[in-house]
Amino acid sequence: MAVDHTRAPVLEALETYRREGLLAFTPPGHKQARGADPAVREVLGDAVFLGDVLASGGLDDRLTRGRVLERAEELMADAVHAEHTFFTTCGSSLSVKAAMLSVAGPHEKLLIGRDAHKSVVSGLILSGIEPVWIEPRWDPERHLAHPPSAAAFEKAYADHPDAKGALVTSPTPYGTSADLRAVAEVCHRRGRPLIVDEAWGAHLPFHPDLPSWAMDAGADICVTSIHKMGSGLEQGSVFHLQGDLVPPEVLKLRADLLGTTSPSVLLYAGLDGWRRQMALHGKELMGAALDLVTGLRSAIGQIEGLHVEGRDDFCGPGLADDFDPLQVIIDLDGLGITGFQAADWLRAERRIEAHLADHRRLGAQVTHGDDRETAGELLSALRDLARVAPELRPAPKVEVPPPSELRLAQSRSPRDAFFGPAENVPVKKAAGRIAAEMITPYPPGIPAVLPGERLTEPVLRYLRTGKAAGMNLPDPSDPELETIRVLETEEE
Template identity: 40%
Template structure:
């Protein structure tokens, strides 16, 4: 007869066996600093094998309790099982909190960094951390003006005073490339008080600046170079792609794991090398920004992505390049379409090219990129990564196959056939990069957080913007907090709004009104 006492004894005996087994596995598993280890994922599996019960968060008990039926149906139970609190299950005091640090150490070794930090809050968080680690309130940061909106948010959070360095602008394609090192040198000579430089490379269109020379210029002034290379993390894992920013000497690099590897959305890494960035300050700022409930589901996907691409990246990314080249070859034969290719190179701002960013100009079909993207989605079920006033961009990854490539080729062929004979759409009505430039007259932090007023758009020119107005994608603000609004900027933004462009950062996303610094 089974009594409560005997049942409890059997449970305790089995638990002791499970713990002993798990401890033996842990010695060779979770905190093992070998390239084929996945410390976070291994620790999650060990947690479940031990049969532990965590009387804490998450409330669903890491998949052992009732899960939301709809979410369980959409995601499966394994997603919930991987949702284990890092400091109450995955890591413990006896392992000296080594699971996540070991995973980050392995990532740093894989990309050639001295240290790497994992973020479950996306590259936006890492951009914030990088800027606040390098620049104190009121100090000068030389920053490329073609930055992602997260960098302009970081200016508000950090209290830094930006001195913008303009990127190379391609008049033919009407896009900004990277920063010319000679231009960075001139700006740094004009602003010897600058404490750091920040650039954004590769661009959304897959075009990289000469990062090696940019690093040399920054280091010649004894300041660090920060690179937001969110689109270039895969460069560390394939010799057929451009060299990584770390390889080129950048001091602090932000990379999006979900953009080019196979981490889940919101996964990002911040990698540091050298001693130009203080490690203690970096760590403290990171803790300031980091969630106290960072998702182990997301963090473990960074861990697994590193192992996958460290072992197989050359092949996986090489296959993606081959698929992209096949797509490019086929689309190049279609009437009315034009492709951005490596012929765009030739300046220090357009130094290297990533062919997996397949950017297709559609003005020859009489279309805007927005119209082409809508047609592809509605008629062919094809969603592109980016659309703008004249082109669409399809991002090709390791996940693409000949079958997905053919669907894209067929869809573009159908688009070309549907609009054959159309009169090419003029594009000279779009202001050039230089026409949209203005001056910073107020510290971004003061403009954004200080007293403001709302004005009708017709009265906004001549006032100082208190908001970041950012057509998305690509997510580069047309005007940032602290910048002077001009007639050209206001008119251009009205045209963008009229075309149905998605606008982020503005208090009134219809742009009927503007938020400006109070007079």
């Protein structure tokens, strides 16, 4: 039967709900805005409250006989070439955990690229899955990690034939991708599933000039944040499934452990609407975004002191396999300032928010929501930034260790270390101790330290100097990073 992508079941059901004027003696207690504080209504607008209804016993009937959500998920699956799609309203932070739980259980092994997001690490802590860390491909010159190679997964399976599957992050928040087809083949030769954390890849299925999409590359499960590169609302995420290595009912059961019983219909509507927009106009919208970014990248490249990182910098032997040009990553080395300084200056002086900021780079994500005007504003702000850079110098120095020193040894499982007896010690005395918490520069959100890793002086120096230079570290127990939570006892 032909699939009709002009339909949007969640949005249509919401319209019907309003048209029929259903009167709810159910949550949410604001009762279609009537009970909400007028001051809140003024800021948020009533549309937010009108779209905020119960998913079952509201949007759909008590027994979900209208199959509203199911139909929306089926349409999404069709649009992105998956067999099954699941909507969630707790971000990819939930989706990725659901995916992990559907592949491995407590004390079972999962091969995971060490450049994973912190939500993967919290999935390990909650589930007791044992990580076998796979090294990303490090670019020592740029101090940047790209997704691991298929060969690295091959070797890890040879060393750990009992591993239940693999998880790779692709694209990374810097836009660099793995050869997903090759990684999937490595997994499938052993009858094991591949999970792709494709949080940054919502747009990939909709244009042939973008890096390959996990479902097309043969992955078994992929996780996508529709709010990152797509036009869903914050927290709207999906996971897609294909093949017979992970039964859909297992994925559903395991996801059910994590999800809310009160999903936001607003977020469902955002997912549903994005799918319709992309199924009908995706190629054209993504094509326009790619054209826009090509011009923008080359104009930024003309600004003295700025280098826009591209395929030549990120892809090649020992580096990434592909690259998403919509992530405009700008190396500021030539200006002698940090990404933290640049991001703060752009917000304070030009009201522009950059996305990524690290010790030497600034990242601006461009989407189909941008146009010549927004790109022009970014460009002119960057020209001004280059002009004022001498006033921002000297930049505080972040002591970034070489890749070999950045990687810590996993001495305990993340779960055992997180729940073990712990104490806080001064950072100066923490080298040699086993971390009992995560420490994550954000964005991009890849933990520099995770529970169970043995701390070293170079990594502690990196975090201390980074923090002093403006690095955002949202998760350690001591926000000032004067102390670190470590395991009390260390018997092997």
